[in-house]
Amino acid sequence: xxxxxxxxxxxxxxxxxxxxxxxxxxxxxxxxxxxxxxxxxxxxxxxxxxxxxxxxxxxxxxxxxxxxxxxxxxxxxxxxxxxxxxxxxxxxxxxxxxxxxxxxxxxxxxxxxxxxxxxxxxxxxxxxxxxxxxxxxxxxxxxxxxxxxxxxxxxxxxxxxxxxxxxxxxxxxxxxxxxxxxxxxxxxxxxxxxxxxxxxxxxxxxxxxxxxxxxxxxxxxxxxxxxxxxxxxxxxxxxxxxxxxxxxxxxxxxxxxxxxxxxxxxxxxxxxxxxxxxxxxxxxxxxxxxxxxxxxxxxxxxxxxxxxxxxxxxxxxxxxxxxxxxxxxxxxxxxxxxxxxxxxxxxxxxxxxxx
Amino acid sequence: xxxxxxxxxxxxxxxxxxxxxxxxxxxxxxxxxxxxxxxxxxxxxxxxxxxxxxxxxxxxxxxxxxxxxxxxxxxxxxxxxxxxxxxxxxxxxxxxxxxxxxxxxxxxxxxxxxxxxxxxxxxxxxxxxxxxxxxxxxxxxxxxxxxxxxxxxxxxxxxxxxxxxxxxxxxxxxxxxxxxxxxxxxxxxxxxxxxxxxxxxxxxxxxxxxxxxxxxxxxxxxxxxxxxxxxxxxxxxxxxxxxxxxxxxxxxxxxxxxxx
Numbered sequence: 001x002x003x004x005x006x007x008x009x010x011x012x013x014x015x016x017x018x019x020x021x022x023x024x025x026x027x028x029x030x031x032x033x034x035x036x037x038x039x040x041x042x043x044x045x046x047x048x049x050x051x052x053x054x055x056x057x058x059x060x061x062x063x064x065x066x067x068x069x070x071x072x073x074x075x076x077x078x079x080x081x082x083x084x085x086x087x088x089x090x091x092x093x094x095x096x097x098x099x100x101x102x103x104x105x106x107x108x109x110x111x112x113x114x115x116x117x118x119x120x121x122x123x124x125x126x127x128x129x130x131x132x133x134x135x136x137x138x139x140x141x142x143x144x145x146x147x148x149x150x151x152x153x154x155x156x157x158x159x160x161x162x163x164x165x166x167x168x169x170x171x172x173x174x175x176x177x178x179x180x181x182x183x184x185x186x187x188x189x190x191x192x193x194x195x196x197x198x199x200x201x202x203x204x205x206x207x208x209x210x211x212x213x214x215x216x217x218x219x220x221x222x223x224x225x226x227x228x229x230x231x232x233x234x235x236x237x238x239x240x241x242x243x244x245x246x247x248x249x250x251x252x253x254x255x256x257x258x259x260x261x262x263x264x265x266x267x268x269x270x271x272x273x274x275x276x277x278x279x280x281x282x283x284x285x286x287x288x289x290x291x292x293x294x295x296x297x298x299x300x301x302x303x304x305x306x307x308x309x310x311x312x313x314x315x316x317x318x319x320x321x322x323x324x325x326x327x328x329x330x331x332x333x334x335x336x337x338x339x340x341x342x343x344x345x346x347x348x349x350x351x352x353x354x355x
Numbered sequence: 356x357x358x359x360x361x362x363x364x365x366x367x368x369x370x371x372x373x374x375x376x377x378x379x380x381x382x383x384x385x386x387x388x389x390x391x392x393x394x395x396x397x398x399x400x401x402x403x404x405x406x407x408x409x410x411x412x413x414x415x416x417x418x419x420x421x422x423x424x425x426x427x428x429x430x431x432x433x434x435x436x437x438x439x440x441x442x443x444x445x446x447x448x449x450x451x452x453x454x455x456x457x458x459x460x461x462x463x464x465x466x467x468x469x470x471x472x473x474x475x476x477x478x479x480x481x482x483x484x485x486x487x488x489x490x491x492x493x494x495x496x497x498x499x500x501x502x503x504x505x506x507x508x509x510x511x512x513x514x515x516x517x518x519x520x521x522x523x524x525x526x527x528x529x530x531x532x533x534x535x536x537x538x539x540x541x542x543x544x545x546x547x548x549x550x551x552x553x554x555x556x557x558x559x560x561x562x563x564x565x566x567x568x569x570x571x572x573x574x575x576x577x578x579x580x581x582x583x584x585x586x587x588x589x590x591x592x593x594x595x596x597x598x599x600x601x602x603x604x605x606x607x608x609x610x611x612x613x614x615x
Contacts, residue, residue: 102447118365119455121358
């Protein structure tokens with residue numbers, strides 16, 4: 001996995017060996033750069049997640065990769081084919097599922113599948129393939145039902161069936177679980193994993209749900225203002241961010257300014273924030289809460305508690321350990337909460353410094 | 356080529372199924388031209404025979420109106436092609452198609468042929484209606500050529516509509532275009548009246564207007580009952596019109612139809 005926005009690859013990438021390869025990819029609409037000199041390599045067989053705030057360039061990137069939009073600069077290869085000059089070949093090798101349900105509601109399940117089969121020019125074998133998929137996704141009993149009569153979960157399953165009908169190598173899923181209830185979303189997660197493991201399809205997933213990316217993806221990239229600002233496995237991303245946070249609430253305030261020096265604990269990285277909680281109870285009016293970033297809370301904590309107890313006996317009210325999660329990493333990298341709407345053009349300078 | 360045919364058939368069948376699964380569309384498509392024939396056709400029911408034969412070259416105005424009315428219907432059918440495309444753009448279905456290895460011109464052709472087929476559905480019912488009103492139906496070849504000329508007109512007009520709305524996703528555009536061009540094209544043609552008494556500027560429009568060519572060609576078949584006395588120029592004009600508009604549509608669709 002090559003990441004970020006460098007134009008010079010560390011290892012010369014081979015478009016034939018990668019499921020997806022983007023080299024210096026840019027897309028400009030008017031004066032707005034939506035995808036900015038992006039470099040990305042995704043290997044076959046993986047589930048890749050692309051996270052980013054609204055307007056970060058996720059959908060534009062998918063449009064380019066699915067051959068629907070031409071890049072302004074750079075090149076993208078999907079299944080070894082240039083998305084610009086060989087878009088039909090690209091489309092032969094991909095499936096696509098959008099955030100909305102896009103089906104012909106007045107037709108039955110089987111009729112929708114039949115049209116999809118014709119669009120991909122699948123020969124007589126389409127019925128067998130469709131029947132197998134319908135059975136696998138538990139829709140075979142309803143195949144003559146009109147789509148308008150199906151639940152949203154069933155419609156999503158049908159979309160997956162249609163996307164898999166022509167045996168694509170890569171499946172693009174653009175926020176596929178948005179708007180679904182929690183149980184349907186989890187059901188789809190199960191199917192997404194199966195698509196990857198049973199059918200061996202590489203999955204390119206964009207999502208608004210951190211948990212979804214964390215649960216499903218082998219590799220995650222965070223995109224902001226059209227640039228990829230971090231790439232790695234969910235675990236690696238968490239590690240590279242900042243480690244653990246120990247939050248200690250004290251019963252009474254004290255001079256915390258030289259806390260780390262007084263404690264003599266070298267691996268306290270910084271005192272992140274101080275919160276004088278004035279609202280909870282009168283008893284807590286003057287209490288102090290410290291958030292201390294450490295590499296590993298379990299290693300540091302015993303020593304830390306004993307030193308604090310020596311310095312301020314009976315002053316600790318609570319101790320809480322916060323393990324890093326993608327949400328906090330996303331916030332740290334983009335400066336935005338996940339799902340926040342932002343203006344692409346306004347915040348490039350803020351975040352580029354964090355690359 | 357086989358793939359393109361397969362893709363076209365898939366999308367064309369979808370258009371047809373959507374038409375047949377919507378009874379309101381079928382009923383309105385059939386009733387509207389019948390109402391025209393009955394009400395407008397009856398407006399000269401008590402006119403002196405000499406006036407009718409002098410002015411319309413027939414003693415039955417319904418026989419004169421028949422081909423003109425069907426040609427006029429094709430003007431409105433064209434609007435359906437662009438409405439259908441806009442609906443598919445809005446619902447995301449065009450994007451679904453475009454992420455498959457389907458070239459844009461296939462989408463264009465399926466819309467054009469789908470709308471034309473929808474337009475042709477009304478023809479048998481209208482023919483039954485006019486038979487009741489005393490119009491003689493031509494022989495099989497005459498009938499076939501009559502239908503074929505209507506199909507050509509419909510293909511050309513649907514192509515024009517799609518060309519005008521290819522890059523739009525606004526529902527209002529086809530209706531606005533329809534209001535703007537349909538009535539002038541209907542009245543500046545030989546659909547309702549012969550153009551002998553038109554002012555010169557209107558005659559020029561009428562002589563270029565494909566609706567006139569379809570109306571006149573069909574009328575000659577209806578009057579003669581066969582194709583022996585028809586002027587084939589009218590037919591060739593329609594053939595060139597449809598072919599040219601389809602060709603332009605194919606080129607433009609490949610270049611401009613997108614969801615970017």
